[in-house]
Amino acid sequence: MNADAATHKAEELRRQISRTEKELQDLRAQLQELESSSTNGRHDHIPEESGSGTATAPAPGSKWPLKEEEYARYGRQLILPSIGINGQLRLKSSSVLIIGAGGLGCPAAAYLSGAGVGTLGIVDGDTVEVSNLHRQIAHSTSRVGAPKVDSLAQYSRDLNPEVAYRCHGEHLTPQNAEAIVSRYDVVLDCTDHPTSRYLISDVCVLLRKPLVSASALRTDGQLIVLNNPPAPPGAADGGGPCYRCVFPRPPPADSVVSCGEGGILGPVVGVMGVLQALEAIKLIAAGIGKGDNADPKQWNAPSLLLFSATSSEPFRSIRMRSRKPKCFACSAESTLTLKELKSGSLDYVQFCGVSTPISVLRPEERISAADYNDILAQGLNTTSLLLDVREKEHFDIASIPGAIHVPFSAFQAKYRSTTGGEKPSLDWLPEETPSEAPIYVVCRVGNDSQLVARKLKDMGIDSDGKRFVGDIKGGMRAWKREVDGTMPFT
Ligand SMILES: [Zn+2]
Known part of the structure; x- marks a missing residue:
């Protein structure tokens, strides 16, 4: 049995145990109700939703x-x-x-x-x-x-x-x-x-x-x-x-x-x-x-x-x-x-200004994890950049080969007040990077990556559309699902 099949089987067994435990609970509740009504001749003190909760009142006639x-x-x-x-x-x-x-x-x-x-x-x-x-x-x-x-x-x-x-x-x-x-x-x-x-x-x-x-x-x-x-x-x-x-x-x-x-x-x-x-x-x-x-x-x-x-x-x-x-x-x-x-x-x-998943990039500004894997396979990653914006602890556990790490929090702190007019410092870019090299951004599940790609575009890094700046849809979660099932996802 391979690892996937074993995981699947284990999940199925857990579900089965869970169902059986629930059945057992129901049976106990039924038994309790029967016993209670046969000994007291009444069961109106049993809470409606108990499932097992017993009396909430003392026995009738008790002085305590x-x-x-x-x-x-x-x-x-x-x-x-x-x-x-x-x-x-x-x-x-x-x-x-x-x-x-x-x-x-x-x-x-x-x-x-x-x-x-x-x-x-x-x-x-x-x-x-x-x-x-x-x-x-x-x-x-x-x-x-x-x-x-x-x-x-x-x-x-x-x-x-x-x-x-x-x-x-x-x-x-x-x-x-x-x-x-x-x-x-x-x-x-x-x-x-x-x-x-x-x-x-x-x-x-x-x-x-x-x-x-x-x-x-x-x-x-x-x-x-x-x-x-x-x-x-x-x-x-x-x-x-x-x-x-x-x-x-x-x-x-x-x-x-x-x-x-x-x-x-x-x-x-x-x-x-x-x-x-x-x-x-x-x-x-x-x-x-x-x-x-x-x-x-x-x-x-x-x-x-x-x-x-x-x-x-x-x-x-x-x-x-x-x-x-x-x-x-x-x-x-x-x-x-x-x-x-x-x-x-x-x-x-x-x-609260929250909508998940967010959507600030157009479909053509996003590529799938599988498509980025093709870019890797064709060796095109040497002429493009992959920016991983997850926080350090996530990045340290596992990352895509060749990714440049710029944590989202650091990126935000650095460029929060940057507008299109200024020339922002891009010190995380390797010096020899050609100005038209595409930039792909990846994060954990595909929200922060969109915000970063959008910000890079707003800062003019995409040279008015001449350079591709976009993200990997679904982030590292999609990477695990579509490309590398062994990659730890945290
Ligand atoms: Zn109030």
């Missing part, structure tokens, strides 16, 4: 508010002054929504289900990939290919079957956001892109839900509790700031890197996810998750926690202001409504 096994399970946290029996009962009657079953969502779900929240909802439309496993600790090699929501629910259920789990196997959109978020008391933003951050914040403001937001990239993370207290927009007594109060404008689109490209250290995102669970538990135990009956003294002033794994002082906390008087979403001036949000008139993708 928790079941015996719950005293055993939660004993170590029950005896803490900040939790106590009231805090535990609040946790048990609470419902928490985790948006994103990835590096943040996995540890957050683990600690929230461990702590005994009543219902845990999970939103995610992706499936488990091998590249997730170094940080998304609830998934497993045997569940590669399975929906992330199912994988995370299964992991959490194994940890604590007392919790009811609700899987929303889709991405959050303006259209489904209200229906999903309205069913929960507290929301955790465990996503990794600005477009979802603004959408989640807006819907939490409109539905008056406290929001625990975190992000992590490379070796840094940040955490903030938003909309706490969750007062209505423009409320006179003020509520906590929303995401737009803290970040009124999205980061420049070309600075947005998701961890797929920017890299991430597992424990860094793990730390941030654990902290999200901690903040949610504190909110709920203090009664804030339910909103109205909480003690206002419990509300901490909003602060932004910054974590840097490489700093000598890894944690720093910055006090934040309360709501912004002119905030688009939460101020008295806000005209944002659920109806408007649902109608799709707010274009979050456009607001």
Whole structure:
């Protein structure tokens, strides 16, 4: 069996295991329901979406508010002054929504289900990939290919079957956001892109839900509790700031890197996810998750926690202001409504200036990986240039023979303010390069390469079209697919 066939077979087996595990789960749930209805003669206390979640109420007639096994399970946290029996009962009657079953969502779900929240909802439309496993600790090699929501629910259920789990196997959109978020008391933003951050914040403001937001990239993370207290927009007594109060404008689109490209250290995102669970538990135990009956003294002033794994002082906390008087979403001036949000008139993708894949080159300015391989085969690469604009760590792992390395970040820094009028320095070009030598640009998946090729043209490097300047469509990912399957792709 060759390597490809073996990989294929292994994937098929993983899928089969995943399907079988799901069947087993369903069978267990059916059995549980049967046993429960035959012993109690009733099963109305079984949560609608449990799949395995058992009773959320003590046995009828019991004089204690928790079941015996719950005293055993939660004993170590029950005896803490900040939790106590009231805090535990609040946790048990609470419902928490985790948006994103990835590096943040996995540890957050683990600690929230461990702590005994009543219902845990999970939103995610992706499936488990091998590249997730170094940080998304609830998934497993045997569940590669399975929906992330199912994988995370299964992991959490194994940890604590007392919790009811609700899987929303889709991405959050303006259209489904209200229906999903309205069913929960507290929301955790465990996503990794600005477009979802603004959408989640807006819907939490409109539905008056406290929001625990975190992000992590490379070796840094940040955490903030938003909309706490969750007062209505423009409320006179003020509520906590929303995401737009803290970040009124999205980061420049070309600075947005998701961890797929920017890299991430597992424990860094793990730390941030654990902290999200901690903040949610504190909110709920203090009664804030339910909103109205909480003690206002419990509300901490909003602060932004910054974590840097490489700093000598890894944690720093910055006090934040309360709501912004002119905030688009939460101020008295806000005209944002659920109806408007649902109608799709707010274009979050456009607001963040991101559209993937980008398209700034015409088809004739792009060549396929296979076509560039022909150029190599014909030896034409000696009279043309290949510019690899991936960052150093990617380039060091593997590159196309003869490529000149100019990282995208360095390229941007160098030419940001260059316009067509000036003569830009091209010190990365070998001196003997003929002025008409074609320039091909390659990056990871074919976005940055387009931006670089476009910029080179804008700077006049293409000699008014006499010299070809373009990119390799689909970048190194396409190269691996079309030309060299052995090339490591990171
Ligand atoms: Zn706001």
